[in-house]
Amino acid sequence: MYQQLRIAVVVPAYNEAAAIAGVVDRVPAYVDDVIVVDDASADATTARATAAGARRGGVEVITHDLNRGVGAAIVTGYRRALELGADAVAVMAGDGQMDPSDLPALLDPIVAGVADYVKGNRFQHPDVWNAMPPARIVGNLVLSAATKLTSGYHHVFDSQCGYTVASRAALRAIELDRVFPRYGYPNDLLSHLHIAGMRVLDVPVRPVYGPAWKSGINLGTAIHPIPWVLLRSWSARVASEARSRWFARS
Secondary structure, three states: OEOOEOEEEEEEEOOOOOOHHHHHHHOOOOOOEEEEEEOOOOOOHHHHHHHHHHHHOOEEEEEOOOOOOHHHHHHHHHHHHHHOOOOEEEEOOOOOOOOHHHHHHHHHHHHHOOOOEEEEEHHHOOOHHHHOOHHHHHHHHHHHHHHHHHHOOOOOOOOOOOOEEEEHHHHHHOOHHHOOOOOOHHHHHHHHHHHOOOOEEEEEOOOOOOOOOOOOOOHHHHHOHHHHHHHHHHHHHHHHHHHHHHHHHO
16 A cells, blocks of 8 residues: 555556566555556566466466557556556556656646656656657657647657556546557556546656667667557547537537
């Protein structure tokens, strides 16, 4: 429990055998449920997550039969967290890129009732310019600017940061099955949250890039879906706002 709330952490993982045990081990003790979702890894991710879970307790490992994408893995975890009765659900990637000491800063706005969805913003942390690889800085700046427009949340930035906490109310307010399942998931999710009228807040989080870090994103996975995802998100938001104005005049 954290401030009287039941907390779950969803850990999406794909071929993260080298890192997953360390991620599970470092989840803070106040987290009630850890849900590792192995998106059909070809390595020992499930076995090592299960072994780490046995040491820690309160860990469930779910394995997809087929690779569905990081967004789909997170949605699987969200659904299980709701079934378990979680009041707030965090996402911490299986590659160890998220600092567990930042989790209270993400949880506190949910606890205080001032936000429905809280996301990390690495650009608010002073280490970002030294820690984040230059190519990632450029890509994040471009995608964050585009997502401001498509999502309707003009005050948020670092759209690609996956370190987030969603309230139970936020997860129940959106159609999880309609969120884009692969790369582009966080951009699309923000649009769904805006349509549902959810309050979204950025908080600073530490950028973590170890010496052995290697991106799983390539030009094909990024360039191909992102323009379509952003266009779809923008269209859905604009159509929703138009319907709301029409009903208001009726």
